[in-house]
Amino acid sequence: MSSQLLLSLTVGIFIGGVAGYLGTLMLSRRMSLVAGPLGHLTLPGIALALIYGFDISLGAFPFVILGIVFIWLSEIRTKLPMEALTAVIFASGVAIAFLFLPIGQAEEALVGNILKVNLWDSTISVVLTVLLFLIITKIYPKMILINISEDLAKSQGIALKKYNLVYLLLIAVIVALGVKIVGGLLTAALAAIPACSARNLSQNMFQYAFGATVIGIISSSLGIFISEFSGFPAGPLIILANAVIFLISTIFKR
Amino acid sequence: MQDDLVLKVRALSVELEGEKVINNLSFEVKKGDTLTILGPNGAGKTVLLKTLLGLLPYKGEIEWKKNIRIGYVPQRLPFIKDIPLSVKDFLKLKKSSEKEIEEILNSVGLKEALLDKKMGDLSSGQFQRILIAWSLIENPLVLLFDEPTTGIDIEGEETVYRLLARLKRDRELTILLVTHDLSVVYTFSNYVVCLNKQPICYGFPQEVLTPENLKRLYGEEVKYYRHKH
Numbered sequence: 001m002s003s004q005l006l007l008s009l010t011v012g013i014f015i016g017g018v019a020g021y022l023g024t025l026m027l028s029r030r031m032s033l034v035a036g037p038l039g040h041l042t043l044p045g046i047a048l049a050l051i052y053g054f055d056i057s058l059g060a061f062p063f064v065i066l067g068i069v070f071i072w073l074s075e076i077r078t079k080l081p082m083e084a085l086t087a088v089i090f091a092s093g094v095a096i097a098f099l100f101l102p103i104g105q106a107e108e109a110l111v112g113n114i115l116k117v118n119l120w121d122s123t124i125s126v127v128l129t130v131l132l133f134l135i136i137t138k139i140y141p142k143m144i145l146i147n148i149s150e151d152l153a154k155s156q157g158i159a160l161k162k163y164n165l166v167y168l169l170l171i172a173v174i175v176a177l178g179v180k181i182v183g184g185l186l187t188a189a190l191a192a193i194p195a196c197s198a199r200n201l202s203q204n205m206f207q208y209a210f211g212a213t214v215i216g217i218i219s220s221s222l223g224i225f226i227s228e229f230s231g232f233p234a235g236p237l238i239i240l241a242n243a244v245i246f247l248i249s250t251i252f253k254r
Numbered sequence: 255m256q257d258d259l260v261l262k263v264r265a266l267s268v269e270l271e272g273e274k275v276i277n278n279l280s281f282e283v284k285k286g287d288t289l290t291i292l293g294p295n296g297a298g299k300t301v302l303l304k305t306l307l308g309l310l311p312y313k314g315e316i317e318w319k320k321n322i323r324i325g326y327v328p329q330r331l332p333f334i335k336d337i338p339l340s341v342k343d344f345l346k347l348k349k350s351s352e353k354e355i356e357e358i359l360n361s362v363g364l365k366e367a368l369l370d371k372k373m374g375d376l377s378s379g380q381f382q383r384i385l386i387a388w389s390l391i392e393n394p395l396v397l398l399f400d401e402p403t404t405g406i407d408i409e410g411e412e413t414v415y416r417l418l419a420r421l422k423r424d425r426e427l428t429i430l431l432v433t434h435d436l437s438v439v440y441t442f443s444n445y446v447v448c449l450n451k452q453p454i455c456y457g458f459p460q461e462v463l464t465p466e467n468l469k470r471l472y473g474e475e476v477k478y479y480r481h482k483h
Binding site for chain 2: 027028144145148199202
């Protein structure tokens with residue numbers, strides 16, 4: 001195994017796994033789609049990163065934060081449903097990106113290029129995902145309770161605003177990391193699909209959370225391996241591996 | 255606050271999105287009371303419970319006895335089916351030991367075998383009991399109970415109200431109960447607050463539930479009432 005493949009696999013496994021894990025919280029909140037538009041909004045940031053040659057996650061991150069602040073503020077101001085607002089953001093991100101995205105590098109921006117990660121990228125990604133994993137684990141029971149019923153959570157003295165903010169920040173970081181392996185168009189699916197598959201297969205909370213993490217890891221590894229042998233880009237293959245696992249999960253739905 | 259008082263409400267008004275939902279309500283709850291909050295659908299009963307829990311903004315005065323522990327049984331949890339959650343997972347969301355969970359499960363008349371069942375697969379009677387079990391964790395002194403599903407017989411013997419009466423006796427609970435079912439008031443509670451946005455009556459059920467008051471509560475006003483969800 002080449003050292004480049006090993007690096008790509010490591011990054012894929014860590015980001016894929018944690019994205020799957022976080023995805024279980026997003027699905028139980030009926031918020032799976034929110035990451036989609038946020039992913040698209042990263043495109044201008046990725047374009048800038050590609051033009052000036054810095055890390056694409058670093059380029060993506062401020063734009064995701066911008067998107068989250070925008071959604072949060074306009075939801076308060078306009079009372080439009082969150083999904084409608086994300087549609088506004090979604091199109092704007094793509095539109096801005098295509099004004100100056102270097103066309104030669106469009107593919108990398110749209111579907112990612114995990115075979116390009118270097119040791120530095122990998123280290124940062126691993127450290128960040130481990131940190132994310134720990135935070136998600138810490139807030140998980142409280143977030144689940146909030147997802148079940150905000151009233152019940154508040155009656156337990158849970159500070160909703162604080163947890164929602166942490167939760168949105170987690171989404172921002174995972175979306176920014178995800179663009180590295182699957183690009184701006186597909187980063188949302190990295191969180192959304194494993195959770196759907198895991199939900200089909202699980203009877204309890206542990207199976208759900210653990211299952212989605214494992215499915216995230218398996219699909220990332222599969223995608224990267226198949227990419228190595230087939231020459232197709234890894235990003236779309238990872239998402240397709242996820243989709244196939246989802247299809248299989250529907251057969252065994254419990 | 256007097257020693258035997260658990261809750262004191264003075265001139266409580268709640269306004270939600272510009273609409274007065276509760277207007278100028280006052281009542282008291284003593285330790286060991288069972289107070290029913292009675293009124294037609296949409297009268298502001300659930301809003302009152304939520305306000306007492308501190309979940310909604312209000313005007314007026316709500317004073318709980320210091321360091322009181324409150325258990326809350328919500329009317330329903332529509333989103334819980336979206337999450338794969340076993341009964342045990344759910345009860346553990348509230349910090350509780352395995353032993354406490356088993357003990358509480360028994361006290362609401364359920365078997366431990368149920369712990370591994372998915373919340374979404376429970377019968378409505380079992381679900382109601384799990385919600386009661388949830389509220390009993392951390393040993394509350396007061397239970398706020400929102401409209402238990404009436405008429406459900408669990409395992410054909412004990413209704414939700416009998417269960418509540420038994421728990422109240424065993425655990426020396428004070429209970430505030432929301433319902434639109436008149437029969438519950440007489441059999442189960444010693445005080446009643448009648449509410450149809452305006453306070454209609456307050457006192458002993460036998461004394462204040464006069465035909466005239468009931469007409470004011472359920473009668474002519476009802477046809478102006480808009481059903482909202």
